[in-house]
Amino acid sequence: MIVYIHGFNSSPASSKAGVLQRELERRGHGADFVAPPLPHSPAAAAKLLEELMRGNRDAFLIGSSLGGFYATRLAETHGARAVLINPAVRPYELLAGCVGRQKNFHTGEEYDFAAQHIAELRALEVDSITPERYLLMVETGDEVLDYRHAIERYRGARQLVIEGGDHGFSDFADHIGTVLEFCGIRG
Numbered sequence: 001m002i003v004y005i006h007g008f009n010s011s012p013a014s015s016k017a018g019v020l021q022r023e024l025e026r027r028g029h030g031a032d033f034v035a036p037p038l039p040h041s042p043a044a045a046a047k048l049l050e051e052l053m054r055g056n057r058d059a060f061l062i063g064s065s066l067g068g069f070y071a072t073r074l075a076e077t078h079g080a081r082a083v084l085i086n087p088a089v090r091p092y093e094l095l096a097g098c099v100g101r102q103k104n105f106h107t108g109e110e111y112d113f114a115a116q117h118i119a120e121l122r123a124l125e126v127d128s129i130t131p132e133r134y135l136l137m138v139e140t141g142d143e144v145l146d147y148r149h150a151i152e153r154y155r156g157a158r159q160l161v162i163e164g165g166d167h168g169f170s171d172f173a174d175h176i177g178t179v180l181e182f183c184g185i186r187g
Contacts, residue, residue, distance in 0.1 A: 001056045002183055004035040005049065007065030007088070008095065011106040012037055016064055016085065016172045023176050029185055038070075040102070040111045042120040045070060053078050060183040065145070065167065066091050069124070075133045076126045083135045083179050085169050086142050089149040092121040131156030135182040137175060139165025158182070 002024060004017045012035035024033045036052060038045040053059060053074055061082035063071030068087020075082040088094055095118060102113045134157035138147040144167040151159060160178065165171060180186075 001032050001034060001059040002029070002185075003049075003052060003056075003059050003061050004033070005061060005063040005067030005070050006035065006038060007063075007067045008091070008098075009102055009105050010064070010067075011104060013106040014064065016169060019173045019176060020062065020179070023173075023180065024185070027180070027185060038067075040113065040117070042070075042117055042124060046073065046120075046124055049074055050077075053080070062179065062183075063087060064169070066095075068150075069121070072129060072134075073124050073126055076129060079133075081133050081135075081182065083137065083182055084150070084154065085137045085172065086139060086145055086147070086167055087136070087150050087154075088145060089153045090125075092118050092125070094145070095121065129154060129157070134158065135179070136160065137169065137179075138162070139167075139169055141165045142167045 004020055006014050017035045021033050024030050049070055059080055061071040061074055061080055064085040066088045068084035069091050071082040071084060074080055098113055099115055103110045134154050136150055136154040136157050136159045138150050139162045140147050141164040
């Protein structure tokens, strides 16, 4: 199973999830794709993802931005492998300035992101990583996150550093083969 984990204020309707789902369907693995809509509360999101992993110990994780942070926690607690796309490193610091009213990019749903959510994120941090579990994909033009933080955090992991680009990793489709190969799915 391939589990796509979306980022902050995103959803399973993200362009990367769509590219991934279409390519898996094309390769005959469409039934293996899951992209759950995550609750706004990090504790609730973590609980949902934990429940998903319990029934699928051999799942591969693909996490984008905040989803990369969640994927790291799951990879370390379940021994899974994960592809991280412009992952958030220390999102409890990054999102501290986002406390207040938020709006989902895809659904338009509005909600309150609270200081409690920052504490929940901090509680999900893992102290260390197992580098061989990860494929890190970052773009140097990410306007939201400093890609160098991810390079440092995932030192020793397989890393694909692309000059330019953006936080949405708009050329994700160009790298789908690399992603699926890491997940054990060949042409």
